[in-house]
Amino acid sequence: MPPTPRPLTIIVATTPIPTPTTTTESSSNTPIRLGIGHSGTLPWPRIKTDMSFFARVTSRPPAPGTINAIIMGRKTYDSVPAHLRPLAKRISTIITRDVEGLKPRVAREVEDRKAKLAASAAAAAAASASGGNGNAAQQQQQPATDAIVCGGLDEALQELETRYGEGKLGKVFVIGGAEIYGAVLAKGAGGLGGGPVRIVMTNVEKKGYAEGDQGEVFECDTFFPVDEELFGEKEGWRRVTPEEVTEWVGEEVTGRWIEEGMLGCRWWGMNVNSMCTIED
Ligand SMILES: NC(=O)c1ccc[n+]([C@@H]2O[C@H](COP(=O)([O-])OP(=O)(O)OC[C@H]3O[C@@H](n4cnc5c(N)ncnc54)[C@H](OP(=O)(O)O)[C@@H]3O)[C@@H](O)[C@H]2O)c1
Structure with a gap:
């Protein structure tokens, strides 16, 4: 029997932006667009609850020994603060039209990030060894951190299966931004392997x-494509x-x-x- 196609999960935070198309439109039927970004970052101040939800959901592997992937456009990758790039315990899969140009920088960032994560894991292991609370074993079971650079969505999905499939690839998330959400929605399930x-x-x-206080909206210049x-x-x-x-x-x-x-x-x-x- 062929394997069940893997679900592809878009994960996104949006804010409603009423956008009148005519001056006569009443506020009750003003179309709502879904704002996701402003000036290369999020439209709202840091929401700790949502950020930790995102981190837990995208990094928690479905089974021991597996690792999740997060697919994103190059602009979204660059919107992550440099010291957190690539995000830990996930395979960052970055889509760009300049694959060869971006690869060396991402490779450097992966090595730096891995070195820092290894240092903090070693420090945690040393601390737990002296405290004897068993955290060291937990640290060792954490999924790895990695990143790959691809020229498009199909290539990204293919590359993930080729490199990590075989029981190692966990869940696959699409984390933005608007261009990449748009590419996924345009292809739909049928164009993405049927999952x-x-x-x-x-x-x-x-x-x-x-x-009803609809004057209180965030400024947005990037919108979810639907x-x-x-x-x-x-x-x-x-x-x-x-x-x-x-x-x-x-x-x-x-x-x-x-x-x-x-x-x-x-x-x-x-x-x-x-x-x-x-x-x-
Ligand atoms: N609210 C949320 O949940 C959320 C989530 C993610 C992002 N955001 C926000 O969204 C904004 C960024 O979104 P965005 O739409 O401007 O950018 P994006 O989708 O993150 O990245 C766009 C880039 O992806 C690459 N790309 C796009 N289509 C491609 C294709 N067909 N083939 C190859 N490469 C392709 C290009 O990279 P190159 O230029 O390198 O060629 C392009 O410039 C930011 O404000 C960010 O904070 C919000």
């Missing part, structure tokens, strides 16, 4: 937005229950709002199954 395409989306709002109202059964999308998202991500997701400072965030998910394609 389901899933979206795990964090909604981010300023407090007061839901109560607007909120376009998600629907007609386009092949199905909104899933929090229980299903919980199963996808490996930890409890309730869909309820969580407040952090002046911001609120919540997670929900959508899924297109392998029989659907995304069409304009």
